[in-house]
Amino acid sequence: MSLDWDVRMQTLLLNFVLATFLFLSAIQDGNAGITSSFIRSEWPSVDIPLDNEVFAVSNGHNAPQQVHITQGDYDGKAVIISWVTPDEPGPSKVQYGKSDNKYQFSAEGTVTNYTFYQYKSGYIHHCLIEGLEYNTKYYYRIGSGDSSREFWFVTPPIVGRDVPYKFGIIGDLGQTYNSLSTLDHYMKSGAQTVLFVGDLSYADRYQYNDVGIRWDSWGRFLERSAAYQPWIWSAGNHEIEYMPHMGEVVPFKSYLHRYTTPYLASKSSSPLWYSIRRASAHIIVLSSYSPFVKYTPQYQWLKEELKRVDRDKTPWLIVLMHVPLYSSNEGHYMEGESMRAVFESSFIHYKVDAVFAGHVHAYERSYRFSNTDYNITSGNRYPIPDKAAPVYITVGDGGNQEGLASRFFEPQPEYSAFREASYGHSTLEIMNRTHAIYHWNRNDDGKKVPTDSFVLHNQYWGKNRRRRKLKKNFVSNVVGRLATDL
Numbered sequence: 290m291s292l293d294w295d296v297r298m299q300t301l302l303l304n305f306v307l308a309t310f311l312f313l314s315a316i317q318d319g320n321a322g323i324t325s326s327f328i329r330s331e332w333p334s335v336d337i338p339l340d341n342e343v344f345a346v347s348n349g350h351n352a353p354q355q356v357h358i359t360q361g362d363y364d365g366k367a368v369i370i371s372w373v374t375p376d377e378p379g380p381s382k383v384q385y386g387k388s389d390n391k392y393q394f395s396a397e398g399t400v401t402n403y404t405f406y407q408y409k410s411g412y413i414h415h416c417l418i419e420g421l422e423y424n425t426k427y428y429y430r431i432g433s434g435d436s437s438r439e440f441w442f443v444t445p446p447i448v449g450r451d452v453p454y455k456f457g458i459i460g461d462l463g464q465t466y467n468s469l470s471t472l473d474h475y476m477k478s479g480a481q482t483v484l485f486v487g488d489l490s491y492a493d494r495y496q497y498n499d500v501g502i503r504w505d506s507w508g509r510f511l512e513r514s515a516a517y518q519p520w521i522w523s524a525g526n527h528e529i530e531y532m533p534h535m536g537e538v539v540p541f542k543s544y545l546h547r548y549t550t551p552y553l554a555s556k557s558s559s560p561l562w563y564s565i566r567r568a569s570a571h572i573i574v575l576s577s578y579s580p581f582v583k584y585t586p587q588y589q590w591l592k593e594e595l596k597r598v599d600r601d602k603t604p605w606l607i608v609l610m611h612v613p614l615y616s617s618n619e620g621h622y623m624e625g626e627s628m629r630a631v632f633e634s635s636f637i638h639y640k641v642d643a644v645f646a647g648h649v650h651a652y653e654r655s656y657r658f659s660n661t662d663y664n665i666t667s668g669n670r671y672p673i674p675d676k677a678a679p680v681y682i683t684v685g686d687g688g689n690q691e692g693l694a695s696r697f698f699e700p701q702p703e704y705s706a707f708r709e710a711s712y713g714h715s716t717l718e719i720m721n722r723t724h725a726i727y728h729w730n731r732n733d734d735g736k737k738v739p740t741d742s743f744v745l746h747n748q749y750w751g752k753n754r755r756r757r758k759l760k761k762n763f764v765s766n767v768v769g770r771l772a773t774d775l
């Protein structure tokens with residue numbers, strides 16, 4: 290055992306030295322991107338067994354479980370509270386108020402259930418509570434009698450220009466020991482709301498009735514965070530669950546029954562794409578797996594929603610989607626190209642600050658680059674530095690059972706600023722209209738280790754009011770170099 294320990298410590302030390310060396314040499318290279326060589330021993334990529342305490346069912350007959358909340362309206366004065374009762378429907382009522390154990394108000398929700406193969410879901414409740422005060426702690430109670438349960442949440446400050454707020458960004462979470470480590474680390478970050486970039490439970494890796502059972506376990510796993518602060522949902526490929534061999538052909542069936550979004554408040558026609566405003570941020574959620582080309586509902590909606598963005602009220606414009614538009618990982622390579630071709634020029638036109646995605650099980654951050662000059666008659670095919678472009682960040686590193694996507698293309702493309710195949714989560718701490726502090730936190734054994742961080746300058750309020758400048762030299766350099774390589 291002590292031998293193992295020594296070897297492990299030596300490996301860790303070596304990796305640290307290597308990573309430091311790479312980091313320092315990258316600094317000397319000026320803007321060259323960093324491919325971190327940090328390799329750490331991970332928990333095995335296996336799901337936590339169902340009898341583990343992280344999935345524990347609360348005591349009492351028909352006790353509510355899998356409690357989670359999300360924003361319930363456009364501006365943060367409403368919350369949707371969701372939960373599951375296992376034995377019978379029971380009440381869909383939420384009692385709530387501003388002090389513990391004193392519930393002046395109540396709201397009535399709805400209940401639904403579904404089958405998946407022969408699995409029958411519990412009774413899934415969704416209750417919208419509206420007209421809340423901003424910046425206020427509310428306590429709430431659900432369930433009945435002895436088995437009722439109590440939680441709390443804090444509403445966001447009123448939407449406004451210099452309102453500070455701290456978001457967490459998590460993707461591809463699953464339910465392994467690595468997922469638990471990510472969630473534990475996230476919960477220590479002090480962030481107030483999770484922007485989730487798709488692939489929730491990975492229940493679709495199971496067969497037959499186990500699919501539904503693993504959705505339930507994931508709901509219980511997540512409750513420690515999601516019952517107390519909103520998770521803003523977007524859908525990934527693991528939510529599609531098109532499984533004809535089991536007779537299940539309705540896409541997103543489990544996901545849409547269990548996780549609701551306030552899509553009507555942003556005039557969307559589908560819970561899969563929508564937007565919310567929270568503090569000083571306008572958050573747009575897109576669906577990589579719903580039609581998005583010109584003339585489709587998602588395309589039309591986005592076009593209108595981008596016009597509604599008011600940077601005086603919400604200086605920060607953030608887009609979430611599952612499939613990254615810029616990624617130099619071999620995993621899922623170029624799956625985002627079709628959406629990039631459709632939306633990239635709008636993101637630049639509307640000065641999107643950051644685009645967060647998941648899907649690729651690694652971490653990667655881009656410089657401000659664009660590739661909008663490419664079309665099928667133009668020869669300009671290389672992404673070029675573009676101060677008007679968003680930063681693209683992939684955080685598909687939540688820790689699911691598929692493991693890490695550890696192979697990156699070499700050499701690191703010019704657009705890629707930092708990439709590393711480790712598990713972790715990000716935070717975006719908005720300070721005011723011009724500055725936000727961004728961190729990527731790699732999970733480490735028991736400690737929170739910040740590894741990639743920078744100040745995100747607002748694209749609209751930034752002091753040089755960034756104009757779009759295409760560096761002609763850069764393009765000819767790249768073309769020239771490729772020519773000599775061949």
Ligand SMILES: *[C@@H]1O[C@H](CO)[C@@H](O)[C@H](O)[C@H]1NC(C)=O
Binds near residue numbers: 402403404409410
């Ligand atoms: C939903 O629950 C009701 C009441 O228990 C039951 O009769 C019905 O079959 C269930 N529906 C589905 C789709 O499971």
Ligand SMILES: *[C@@H]1O[C@H](CO)[C@@H](O)[C@H](O)[C@H]1NC(C)=O
Binds near residue numbers: 663665666668
């Ligand atoms: C496509 O590229 C060509 C050559 O750069 C350019 O002249 C043309 O305007 C572009 N077309 C579109 C629709 O962007």
Ligand SMILES: *[C@@H]1O[C@H](CO)[C@@H](O)[C@H](O)[C@H]1NC(C)=O
Binds near residue numbers: 720721722723724
């Ligand atoms: C925003 O915060 C940053 C960092 O604290 C500060 O340097 C900057 O002056 C602030 N900008 C405004 C407009 O308050």
Ligand SMILES: [Fe+2]
Binds near residue numbers: 488525526527649
């Ligand atoms: Fe995915």
